[in-house]
Every structure is written in structure tokens, then in C-alpha cells.
Amino acid sequence: MPKCLVCYKWTLDEKDIKIKPADSSLDTARAKGKISDFDRNAIEEAALLVEKQGGAVHALTYGTSAVKQSLKDVLSRGPEKVYWIADASADAADACVTANVLAAAIRKLGSYDLILCGEGSSDVFNRQTAVRLAALLSLPCVTYVEKLSIEGDTVKATRKLDEGSEVATVKGPVVVSVLGQINKPRIPSLKQVLAASKKPNEEIKITDLGLKPESLQPKSVHRSVKGFVTKRKNIIYKESSAATNVAKLTSSLAAEGLR
Amino acid sequence: MAGIFVFSEDKALSEQLLTPALELKKTLSEPITALALTDADAKELAALGADKVVLLEAASSWTEGLSEAIYSIFSGAGGSVFLVGGTLRGKHVAAYVAAKLNAGMITDAKSLKIEGGKLVSTRLLYAGLALSEEEVTLPAVVTIPPRTFLAPSAATNAGTVETVKADSDTQVAISDVTPLGGSGVDVSAATRLVSVGRGFRKREDLKLAEDLAAVLKAELGCSRPVAEDEHWLPIDHYIGISGHTVKPELYLAVGISGQVQHVVGARESKVIVAVNSDEHAPIFEAADYGIVGDLYEVLPLLTAAVKK
Amino acid sequence: MNFQLTEEQQLIEQSARDFAKEFLDPIAVQLDYTGEFPKAVIAELANHDFLGLHLPAEAGGAGAGFVSYVAVIESLSRSSAAVTSIINNQAMASYAIQTWGSDAQKKQYVRAFIKGETIGAFAVCENGPTTGIGPDALNATKTEDGYVLKGTKAYVRNAGEAGVYVVFAVTDAADPNALTAFVVDASAAGLKVGPRLNTMGLKGCPVAHVVFDDVKVPETAVLGSLKAGREIATRVLALASVAEAAQTVGIGQAAVEHAAAYAKQRVQFGKPIATLQAIQTLLAEAATDCYLARLALRAAAQLVEDGKPFEAEAAIVKSFLARLGSKILVDSCQVEGGMGFSESMPLPRLFRDIAGTTLLDSPADFPDYAIAASIA
Numbered sequence: 001m002p003k004c005l006v007c008y009k010w011t012l013d014e015k016d017i018k019i020k021p022a023d024s025s026l027d028t029a030r031a032k033g034k035i036s037d038f039d040r041n042a043i044e045e046a047a048l049l050v051e052k053q054g055g056a057v058h059a060l061t062y063g064t065s066a067v068k069q070s071l072k073d074v075l076s077r078g079p080e081k082v083y084w085i086a087d088a089s090a091d092a093a094d095a096c097v098t099a100n101v102l103a104a105a106i107r108k109l110g111s112y113d114l115i116l117c118g119e120g121s122s123d124v125f126n127r128q129t130a131v132r133l134a135a136l137l138s139l140p141c142v143t144y145v146e147k148l149s150i151e152g153d154t155v156k157a158t159r160k161l162d163e164g165s166e167v168a169t170v171k172g173p174v175v176v177s178v179l180g181q182i183n184k185p186r187i188p189s190l191k192q193v194l195a196a197s198k199k200p201n202e203e204i205k206i207t208d209l210g211l212k213p214e215s216l217q218p219k220s221v222h223r224s225v226k227g228f229v230t231k232r233k234n235i236i237y238k239e240s241s242a243a244t245n246v247a248k249l250t251s252s253l254a255a256e257g258l259r
Numbered sequence: 260m261a262g263i264f265v266f267s268e269d270k271a272l273s274e275q276l277l278t279p280a281l282e283l284k285k286t287l288s289e290p291i292t293a294l295a296l297t298d299a300d301a302k303e304l305a306a307l308g309a310d311k312v313v314l315l316e317a318a319s320s321w322t323e324g325l326s327e328a329i330y331s332i333f334s335g336a337g338g339s340v341f342l343v344g345g346t347l348r349g350k351h352v353a354a355y356v357a358a359k360l361n362a363g364m365i366t367d368a369k370s371l372k373i374e375g376g377k378l379v380s381t382r383l384l385y386a387g388l389a390l391s392e393e394e395v396t397l398p399a400v401v402t403i404p405p406r407t408f409l410a411p412s413a414a415t416n417a418g419t420v421e422t423v424k425a426d427s428d429t430q431v432a433i434s435d436v437t438p439l440g441g442s443g444v445d446v447s448a449a450t451r452l453v454s455v456g457r458g459f460r461k462r463e464d465l466k467l468a469e470d471l472a473a474v475l476k477a478e479l480g481c482s483r484p485v486a487e488d489e490h491w492l493p494i495d496h497y498i499g500i501s502g503h504t505v506k507p508e509l510y511l512a513v514g515i516s517g518q519v520q521h522v523v524g525a526r527e528s529k530v531i532v533a534v535n536s537d538e539h540a541p542i543f544e545a546a547d548y549g550i551v552g553d554l555y556e557v558l559p560l561l562t563a564a565v566k567k
Numbered sequence: 568m569n570f571q572l573t574e575e576q577q578l579i580e581q582s583a584r585d586f587a588k589e590f591l592d593p594i595a596v597q598l599d600y601t602g603e604f605p606k607a608v609i610a611e612l613a614n615h616d617f618l619g620l621h622l623p624a625e626a627g628g629a630g631a632g633f634v635s636y637v638a639v640i641e642s643l644s645r646s647s648a649a650v651t652s653i654i655n656n657q658a659m660a661s662y663a664i665q666t667w668g669s670d671a672q673k674k675q676y677v678r679a680f681i682k683g684e685t686i687g688a689f690a691v692c693e694n695g696p697t698t699g700i701g702p703d704a705l706n707a708t709k710t711e712d713g714y715v716l717k718g719t720k721a722y723v724r725n726a727g728e729a730g731v732y733v734v735f736a737v738t739d740a741a742d743p744n745a746l747t748a749f750v751v752d753a754s755a756a757g758l759k760v761g762p763r764l765n766t767m768g769l770k771g772c773p774v775a776h777v778v779f780d781d782v783k784v785p786e787t788a789v790l791g792s793l794k795a796g797r798e799i800a801t802r803v804l805a806l807a808s809v810a811e812a813a814q815t816v817g818i819g820q821a822a823v824e825h826a827a828a829y830a831k832q833r834v835q836f837g838k839p840i841a842t843l844q845a846i847q848t849l850l851a852e853a854a855t856d857c858y859l860a861r862l863a864l865r866a867a868a869q870l871v872e873d874g875k876p877f878e879a880e881a882a883i884v885k886s887f888l889a890r891l892g893s894k895i896l897v898d899s900c901q902v903e904g905g906m907g908f909s910e911s912m913p914l915p916r917l918f919r920d921i922a923g924t925t926l927l928d929s930p931a932d933f934p935d936y937a938i939a940a941s942i943a
Contacts, residue, residue: 123384
């Protein structure tokens with residue numbers, strides 16, 4: 001009956017973000033919020049474990065006041081309670097600050113058998129949070145998990161790495177980061193959506209975490225963010241004769257020094 | 260604080276890390292210390308520009324289990340920058356070190372330099388949509404993906420090698436280590452690639468692409484559906500956002516529509532060519548050259564023309 | 568006054584969008600091609616609580632309001648209006664039984680509707696000049712222990728797949744306008760479903776005539792009370808017209824979005840055609856019509872949810888879309904030109920489907936008549 005905590009991030013949906021042609025800056029005005037993709041897998045994994053074995057799933061998030069939009073969404077996906085920290089510091093928070101805040105909150109919330117995170121957030125994809133949390137909480141950490149099981153207090157995870165896979169077995173409590181391929185998050189049924197309003201959510205004030213000001217100071221700061229614009233030649237041959245097109249292409253390739 | 264540290268469990272990658280390390284040394288004027296896991300790695304790193312190499316002698320070869328030991332060495336020496344090879348294992352180790360140091364970490368840096376006493380780095384955000392430039396206070400940890408840099412040429416003076424006993428983690432037990440079943444081909448190392456997509460009707464038709472690849476001296480790559488859904492090529496040939504990122508001198512996309520999830524894996528190729536029957540396919544926007552036509556007609560003609 | 572959906576309604580709408588993407592998009596084209604009743608999709612709709620969306624929680628439904636209902640129908644219709652036709656017609660039967668049914672009728676059918684175990688059909692139309700009049704009109708003759716139904720119901724949606732039919736019959740020959748509603752199980756002897764009609768659009772939602780050849784039903788088959796049928800039919804059809812308008816808006820929105828995306832990448836005369844004024848006008852008008860229709864639709868749905876009179880507003884929405892629904896499609900097709908004319912593109916199917924949602928199921932009073940009656 002594992003007691004699980006899932007840490008998630010409320011991010012902007014990158015498919016709504018446009019690049020302004022004038023200066024390549026990003027236009028996020030129409031971007032809607034979403035639970036970060038792999039965090040959704042983490043929530044689903046916890047929900048599946050608890051559906052099978054009993055236990056509980058709680059969720060935790062740190063962000064700006066926008067996180068309030070995520071509460072019903074996350075509660076419709078399995079967790080029975082969500083803890084949230086909304087603070088302006090989240091705007092400039094880097095992985096260091098995020099981990100400091102989440103770790104302080106987890107220390108306050110008590111012990112969990114399993115702390116789950118997505119591999120990385122869909123906006124910045126740092127892939128640091130899980131490991132940082134584990135280091136700060138002095139817990140073992142298993143990353144890049146594509147299959148997870150827990151029996152009693154023992155966690156068994158199949159990790160997928162660049163060169164192959166391996167199985168990690170460790171006694172909980174453990175911090176785990178999951179890959180997108182671990183599961184396919186189910187679409188919440190309407191009853192789950194409606195039931196979400198009745199589930200509890202609790203705000204944790206950042207001032208109650210006992211953090212030193214340095215812990216909230218980001219170590220990395222953005223100097224600029226620009227849309228990645230590829231400028232390609234776009235020379236397309238579309239004559240009616242394939243042979244003509246091929247001839248033109250081969251001479252272009254030769255001109256590029258690619259024969 | 261002093262010391263530019265480099266580490267990767269991947270030998271080739273750890274050598275590549277010396278190149279940006281040497282560049283940083285010019286500005287920071289600090290010595291380069293490389294961490295190595297085998298004797299052969301240690302000697303090579305010493306020969307390629309590391310001032311000092313620390314050879315870790317550990318009971319277990321599980322890279323992630325050495326995170327604490329690696330952190331102690333770096334913090335004990337008062338290192339200012341830690342360059343870690345951006346494999347998945349490397350990212351795990353790097354994040355641990357960064358957390359213990361309460362330091363900033365850049366994941367998958369595309370470039371880095373020292374400016375105003377801070378590390379300035381560029382990397383991608385929003386699934387490849389944007390490029391961000393960040394500055395990090397020192398000490399800082401940076402992970403660098405394979406093949407971002409080339410290994411440097413041999414240094415004039417070889418560095419020293421020191422062996423140190425390292426404690427490995429005892430909590431996590433590793434078993435069932437299974438290598439990736441694949442063709443052994445590393446598409447991300449190929450200088451030329453012919454990439455196939457759903458425009459091909461059946462597996463046997465990939466021969467057309469194979470013939471072209473042969474005359475071009477290229478490897479075969481593919482889009483995600485070809486590997487994951489159709490299983491016409493092994494999964495390690497798949498190029499895209501959750502597959503390989505490639506930078507060949509020639510990337511030829513055949514029968515690939517050009518969704519951003521695929522293009523982001525290939526868009527830094529030197530020359531991109533597309534062949535597709537749909538003139539509105541987004542791949543043409545991402546290409547330098549293209550042919551609108553039936554690949555079944557175009558490929559044999561192209562193969563013959565290249566052969567000449 | 569708030570024109571936005573509430574947070575909960577937005578989440579419901581998002582669930583519907585996600586559902587449509589996962590379960591409807593992959594089958595929409597094939598469904599239109601074969602017209603084969605999509606049993607697997609019905610099962611998934613049931614799993615996600617879409618079939619009991621509007622029914623109260625005590626009955627096993629989701630208890631969501633009518634605004635949520637139309638938002639769901641619109642979202643799902645962007646992918647397949649054929650499927651939402653099945654849902655709407657089922658909802659007419661389930662709403663009727665939940666609202667006017669006896670405990671026994673509710674017990675027998677409501678949960679089965681919600682779980683997708685029974686499909687429901689709602690049969691009002693006949694081939695005669697109006698329901699209740701003509702040689703084929705459905706008549707219910709009183710017998711000792713019930714009624715005998717004889718006649719034909721025309722253009723019954725979900726016919727053949729339905730496990731139960733809510734039908735409207737004349738019980739008193741001297742008073743043909745007074746209809747009585749009956750709940751008739753599909754297994755009743757004498758109930759014959761005619762051959763499936765090959766419809767222009769909304770293929771996948773079966774349509775057929777249903778013949779009642781001396782079908783015996785017990786007293787307890789009456790829905791509500793004797794001669795309450797017209798009141799039941801009027802109410803249900805009025806709600807259905809709002810639900811159908813939601814389908815129309817969904818189809819229109821899908822068409823506009825597809826045409827706009829097409830225009831942005833179709834290059835002619837050296838530029839994407841989206842830069843040409845003629846194309847911009849077509850797209851702007853179509854988008855405007857969809858937007859306004861949606862607002863009016865939601866306003867009408869809110870009146871329903873608040874228990875207020877809504878028939879005039881529903882008629883306005885219906886009338887607006889009757890005039891402009893097909894225009895949205897014609898204009899979208901104009902944008903896509905020759906390319907869009909191919910059946911491998913979505914517009915032809917959307918064109919045929921919107922014909923179904925704008926032309927059929929007119930209430931007994933034509934919309935403009937109803938609007939005029941409310942203001943003059």
C-alpha cells in the first residue's frame with residue numbers, strides 16, 4: 001500500500017507558442033497551460049500502482065499563481081490531494097531553487113514510500129529535479145524508468161539508458177523519474193473530472209518553508225530566449241519530368257561539394 | 260575556487276569535453292582535471308590536454324553510484340566548472356553534484372564561454388522551438404551532448420595521472436543489464452544520412468533507399484513511425500525529438516512529411532534535401548533542396564545519377 | 568455576465584477533445600466510408616461517462632449540466648458528427664425515460680443506457696403530413712391489458728441498433744393531436760426495422776423506418792401519462808435542436824480550422840493563399856459565423872440549465888445555423904479548391920454531415936415562426 005507523492009509542473013503548451021517574425025522573440029500570449037507531459041506519466045504511474053495495490057497518491061507543485069489552474073486537472077487524474085506553492089519566485093526559479101523549494105515542502109509533508117517525477121519538464125527539459133530532490137533529501141534516486149513496481153518497501157525499476165537497459169532494485173523511500181514510454185495516461189472520465197472539485201487542495205506558503213533567502217536565489221539566469229528559426233535555401237524542383245528534377249538536384253549537390 | 264573538471268563514463272565523449280575545457284582554461288586560467296574510470300581512458304585524457312587525471316578505483320562500475328565520490332573530488336578541489344558528458348547517466352551524476360553544491364546546472368549546452376566571471380551557455384527550450392542564452396554563477400555544472408565538440412589533438416605535455424579509491428553507492432542493486440538490440444550502426448555518427456518515412460509503402464521498398472545510401476556512402480535513418488509502428492528499421496535508427504539528433508553534412512529525407520518532432524532531430528545538418536510527392540509537405544520548408552515527385556520514380560534516377 | 572465556460576466545464580470540454588483525438592479521429596473516415604455502427608467507440612464513450620453526461624448522479628450519470636453537454640457534443644462533432652448523432656439520439660431516449668419514466672422503466676433502461684449496454688432511439692416522425700395523421704400513422708388501440716401499436720415510424724435514428732424505442736402514438740382517433748409516448752423494447756413481437764437508409768451524411772448513425780405490426784405492449788409501457796406525448800416530444804425535440812446546433816458548430820469549426828491551415832501552406836502566385844483578400848474574406852466570415860453561433864448556443868444552453876424558457880433562443884440558434892451552416896462549408900470548400908474536393912480530405916465528409924445537422928429534425932414549428940411568435 002505505497003504512499004506516493006508526485007511532483008508536477010504547470011507549463012505553457014509549447015504548441016501554442018509562436019515566434020514573432022520581427023525579432024524572433026517568443027509570443028506566449030495565446031499559450032494555454034498544461035501539466036508537463038512526462039509529469040502526466042508520473043501521475044498516471046502512481047495512480048496505476050495505487051489502483052492495483054492500495055495506498056494513496058498526493059501531488060505537489062511549485063509555480064506562479066497560475067498553478068491554481070492545475071488543481072482540478074491533477075485531481076481528476078488519480079491523486080486524492082494536491083499541495084501547491086504559488087509564489088512569484090517561481091518565474092525566475094532555476095532547477096536549484098525549484099529543488100530547494102520542493103525538498104523543503106516534502107520535509108514538511110512527512111514521509112512517502114515513493115516520490116515520482118517526470119523525466120524532465122516539457123518546457124525546459126532540464127532533467128535535474130528528481131536527482132536534486134533525492135540528493136537534498138538524502139534518498140536514493142532511480143532515473144529514466146520505463147517500468148516500475150513496488151512490493152512492500154522494495155522498489156524495482158527498469159531503466160532505459162542510451163546503450164541499453166538495466167534493473168535497479170532498492171529499498172524505499174526512493175525518488176524516481178519516469179520516461180514518457182512508461183505508460184499512456186488515460187483520459188479522465190467525466191465523473192473523475194466532476195469528482196475533482198470535491199477533493200482537497202492545500203496551499204503551502206513559501207514563507208512557511210523556512211528557506212534561507214539564498215535558497216531562493218537562482219544560480220542560472222536567462223539572458224535571452226529567441227525562437228529557433230532555420231533559414232534554409234528552400235530550392236524545390238517540381239518540373240513534370242523526374243529526370244529533370246534529379247539532374248537539377250545532382251548539380252546543386254555538386255555545387256555544395258557533396259558528390 | 261579553481262579547476263575545470265571533465266567527466267564522462269563514455270571514453271570518446273570525455274575526450275571531446277577537453278576541447279571546451281581547453282577553451283575555458285584560456286579565460287579562467289585554471290588547470291583541467293579529468294576524471295577517468297579506466298587506465299586507458301586516463302592515459303588518453305592525460306595525453307590530450309588534461310593537466311591532471313584522477314583515475315577512480317571503485318568496487319562497482321555503476322556510474323551513477325559514483326556520484327557522491329565524484330562530488331567529493333570536485334568540491335574538495337574547489338572546482339569552478341564541471342563539464343559532464345551528456346549521456347543519460349552523465350546527466351544523473353551531474354545533477355547530483357550540482358545539488359550537493361547548491362550550484363546551477365546547464366543541461367545539453369550547445370555552446371559555453373566565460374564572461375564577467377560567469378559561465379554563459381546556450382541551449383534549446385520548448386522541445387526545440389527556442390534557443391536560450393543563460394548565465395550561471397560559478398561553481399557551475401554543465402552537461403554536453405556527444406559530438407557537440409571534436410576531441411582536441413595531442414597536447415605538448417602530458418598531464419599526471421593519480422589513482423584514487425572511490426566509494427560507490429551501496430543502496431541500489433543493479434541487475435539484468437541488457438544492451439540495446441540494434442544494428443550496431445550509430446546514425447548520430449554518420450556523415451551522410453538517407454532517412455526514410457511513411458512515403459514508402461512496404462518494407463521491401465526500402466531497398467530503393469538502401470541503394471541510394473550505398474552510392475552516397477550514407478547510413479539509413481528513419482522517422483519515428485517507420486521504427487516504432489512499422490518496425491522496418493531498428494529503433495536506434497530513428498531520428499527525432501525522442502530519438503537521435505544528427506548533424507551530417509547531407510541529410511536526405513525521403514517520403515517524410517517533416518513534422519517538427521522529426522525535423523528537430525536533423526535541422527542542424529549542413530545540407531538538407533527532401534523528396535516527397537506532396538508539395539505542401541512541411542519538410543520542404545526545412546530543406547535546402549527538394550524534389551516534388553514520386554519517390555519510387557525519383558530514387559532510382561537519383562541513384563543512377565549519383566553513380567555516374 | 569461571464570461568457571467563459573467554468574473551470575469544470577473547461578476540463579470536461581478538454582476531456583472530450585482528448586477523447587475525440589484518441590478515439591474518434593482514427594475512425595472518422597472509415598466510419599463515413601462503411602457506415603458500420605461503431606460499437607467499440609460506444610463502449611469507450613460509456614467508459615468515459617459520456618453517455619450518462621446529462622443524467623443525474625443518483626441515476627448513475629455524471630450529473631453535468633446542459634452547457635457541458637453541448638460543449639462535449641461540439642468537441643466530439645469536430646471529429647465525427649456521425650458519432651454525436653448516435654449520442655444525441657440516445658440522449659433523447661434516456662432523458663425522456665429519466666424525466667417521465669416510471670421507476671420500473673428507469674430501472675430497466677437508464678443504467679443500461681449509461682453503460683452503453685442498450686442503445687436508445689426516439690421515434691416521432693412519420694411519413695404522413697404530420698405526426699398522428701395519415702394512413703401509416705402510429706396508432707395505439709387500447710386492449711384489456713395494454714395497447715396494440717400499428718403503424719410506421721419514419722427516419723428513426725439508431726434504428727436497428729436500438730434496444731428500446733421511445734415512440735409516439737395516437738391513442739384517441741378523435742383527438743389525433745394528442746399523442747401518447749410509449750417505451751417499446753426492440754424485442755417486442757411485430758416490431759420490424761426496415762432496411763437501413765443510405766443517407767447523404769452522418770454515416771455510421773443508422774437511419775431506418777420502423778414498422779409496428781400489431782405490437783402488443785402492456786399498460787406499463789406508457790411513458791408519463793396518457794396524452795402527455797406531445798408535451799414530452801416538444802420538450803425533448805427543443806433540447807435536441809440545441810444539441811444538434813452544437814453538432815453543426817463543431818462541424819463548422821473543424822471545416823474552418825482545416826481550411827485556414829490549408830490556406831497558410833498552399834502557395835499560389837508565389838505566396839500562401841491565406842494572404843489573398845478573397846480567401847481572407849471567406850475564412851473570416853466562416854470563423855465569425857462559428858463564433859457567433861457558439862455564443863448563442865451556449866447562451867441557450869445556459870437558459871436550459873437554469874430551468875428558464877429557452878425555446879425562442881433555441882429557435883434563433885437553429886435558424887442562424889440553418890442559413891449559415893452550409894455556407895461555412897461551402898466557403899471552406901471554396902478555400903480548399905480542387906485539393907479539398909477529394910474524398911481523402913475531410914471537407915467533403917463535413918459538407919455532407921452538416922447537411923444532416925442543419926436540414927433534419929426541424930421542430931413542428933419552423934424556427935422563424937417560433938422566433939416571430941416570441942417577439943410579435
